[in-house]
Amino acid sequence: MAHARSRRIHTVAGALELIPATIDQLRGVARYWPMELIDDPDGSGRYGLVFQHGDEEVVGIKLQPVDIEAREARVVHHANRVLIASALPAYLEQQHRGVMVPCAYYKEKPSGLVETGFVFFVGPDRASRPPSPTRDDMLFDARLGAGATRMVFDMVRAIGRVSGDLQIPMMPIIGIEPRPRLAIGGLALHFVIAGPHALVVMDPLDEAQLVWRYVVRAGFATLPYAPMRPMGLPGRSPADMPQA
Secondary structure (H helix, E strand, C coil): CCCCCCEEEEECCEEEEEEECCHHHHHHHHHHCCCCEEECCCCCCCEEEEEEECCEECEEEEEEECCECHHHHHHHHHHHHHHHHHHHHHHHCCCCCCEEEEEEEEEECCCCCEECCEEEEEECCHHHCCCCCCCHHHCCHHHHCCCHHHHHHHHHHHHHHHHHHHCCCCCCEEEEEEEEHHHCCEEECCEEEECCEEEECCCCCCCCCCHHHHHHHCCCCEEEECCEEEEEECCCCHHHCCCC
């Protein structure tokens, strides 16, 4: 299989060097992700991050704003990507050991309006749950696994922090709730965080995106790179197969 090559992205804030992710970094993703991380069958050197097996889907926690006009939604969607990129260091400070996939999403409605917010997919490590958890600490744990709630809210807090620092306002949130992947809409999948590593996974890689400027401003000069795309597979997930 061909592997991702190094890429150098130049921004007004400086350069970002993308280095092919190591096998250990990819194993870190595969260890915690609820389904599989697979080689893309097209032999391109990309990876498939599996979100669906038959009728079973990975569930994410969606931060839903009010619906808005498409012209405004496009601006908000790009701002949400910038906020995720800028929030990476604050989230990494929490030293979670599982996998976090923070995405901006964009969903057109029959009304002609657009819903565009954030969604977080997690593969938690039990150690992410506080030693003496409150009810709020376990809000999503029954659905997503022990430690998931704390991971989600640490990312929410990280985004809120950089929103204030950068004076890039977040849309008012009217709901935080679990939703299966296909009910969410289109995903801007730019990063996968596995333990201490934030991997760039955007595929195809668009070097002209404003988001890279904010990655550099956040303090990154080098990041691992492994192009991934959301993927669905037929049949049941191996994790659900009965054991012999």
